[in-house]
Amino acid sequence: MRLLEHVAKDILRRHGIRVPEGRVATSPEEAAEFARRHGRVVLKAQVPVGGRGLAGGVLFANSPDEAAALLARILGTRIRGYAVRKVLVEEAIQVAREFYISLTVDRSERSYLFLASDMGGVEIEELARRHPERILKIRVDPFEGYRRHVGRRIAKFLGLARDSWEAVDSIASAMYRIMLDVGAELVEVNPLALAADGSLVALDAKILVDDNSLPRDSELAKASREAYSEAELEAMDAGFSYVELEGDVGIVGNGAGLTMATLDLVKAYGGEPADFLDIGGGASSERVERAVRLLLANPRVKAILINIFGGITRCDEVARGIARALEGGARKPIVVRMVGTNEEEGRKLLESAGIAAFRDAEEAARRVVEIVRGGL
Numbered sequence: 001m002r003l004l005e006h007v008a009k010d011i012l013r014r015h016g017i018r019v020p021e022g023r024v025a026t027s028p029e030e031a032a033e034f035a036r037r038h039g040r041v042v043l044k045a046q047v048p049v050g051g052r053g054l055a056g057g058v059l060f061a062n063s064p065d066e067a068a069a070l071l072a073r074i075l076g077t078r079i080r081g082y083a084v085r086k087v088l089v090e091e092a093i094q095v096a097r098e099f100y101i102s103l104t105v106d107r108s109e110r111s112y113l114f115l116a117s118d119m120g121g122v123e124i125e126e127l128a129r130r131h132p133e134r135i136l137k138i139r140v141d142p143f144e145g146y147r148r149h150v151g152r153r154i155a156k157f158l159g160l161a162r163d164s165w166e167a168v169d170s171i172a173s174a175m176y177r178i179m180l181d182v183g184a185e186l187v188e189v190n191p192l193a194l195a196a197d198g199s200l201v202a203l204d205a206k207i208l209v210d211d212n213s214l215p216r217d218s219e220l221a222k223a224s225r226e227a228y229s230e231a232e233l234e235a236m237d238a239g240f241s242y243v244e245l246e247g248d249v250g251i252v253g254n255g256a257g258l259t260m261a262t263l264d265l266v267k268a269y270g271g272e273p274a275d276f277l278d279i280g281g282g283a284s285s286e287r288v289e290r291a292v293r294l295l296l297a298n299p300r301v302k303a304i305l306i307n308i309f310g311g312i313t314r315c316d317e318v319a320r321g322i323a324r325a326l327e328g329g330a331r332k333p334i335v336v337r338m339v340g341t342n343e344e345e346g347r348k349l350l351e352s353a354g355i356a357a358f359r360d361a362e363e364a365a366r367r368v369v370e371i372v373r374g375g376l
């Protein structure tokens, strides 16, 4: 589970890492009121994706009026596909330098791994591609725990003067404690800023919590739901794996591998997937109906491709689910590829509902892309 920035920053603050003073605002008045007390402020759209800076989700305001106006402007818009429902308003920090620092789990080495770079603000994937030599990696053996030399090595690598070593050490050790306290898979501060006054401030924070550790913290489990759209929450509650993407071809599959392959096929034929939706094995007609309704309700989806390999999943059950989803009245073109258990029966059911079923996945993918592209 991911957390929104403001939730992640609360966790950092509780563990002694300095973050800018701020508040969550949902109205222009709240933003103006905060700006009156703090002067120049930053407004940050609370959406669960990075790259907000470039997408217009991080704005600076020099006066309370400007803060109010900017808040009114970004509230309700979409940043990289996510509706902005909350904005974090923070004191603007005077930044001298920006760093990257993160702690993650290195499964293959059975250890934790710190990454640090003096090129903060850039996404780590891009950094790793373009400047791997600018990334420091330090493993921490979970049986030994955090050791002070880690912070010192990071500080030296970042080129910080000796009087900042202590501060880097306390940030790194706090990140390690957060990792264990919330059961995180990732704790990332990007950028960590060296402020003009010489202090180190976490300007952005990203925490991914291991789903398996959510039951131990109901507050956190509740807070993490904020980072998901309505549809994603519904999918989660249904037990589907669902990820919204930026295209217009809705995709449903049974099994993660098959669903992935379906996305690839649609891409290969020139289409853009609108989602990844895996309904899992042995899906009942109710679950299929729920999945299809989810995509029918998504305004971005222009047509739906359903790819089913019937093993324990029965094609007739799937067909019944699809037909029932359409009884609600909402209609979008649906293309089905279906093979396996009770295939003939499933096909007949679909035909009587006016939906063509393919046996070949490539044909089905080509067809759905034709429909979306050509409006056929």
Ligand code: GDP
Binding pocket: 020, 042, 044, 049, 050, 051, 052, 053, 054, 058, 090, 091, 092, 093, 094, 095, 098, 120, 121, 190, 191, 203, 204, 205
């Ligand atoms: P992201 O683009 O979604 O990762 O959002 P960030 O929170 O990292 O913000 C993007 C960029 O805005 C950062 O890399 C900083 O350069 C800048 N930024 C954010 N907050 C402040 C601030 O308080 N002061 C200054 N000077 N820059 C900031």
Ligand code: MN
Binding pocket: 050, 051, 121, 190, 191, 204
């Ligand atoms: Mn960032």
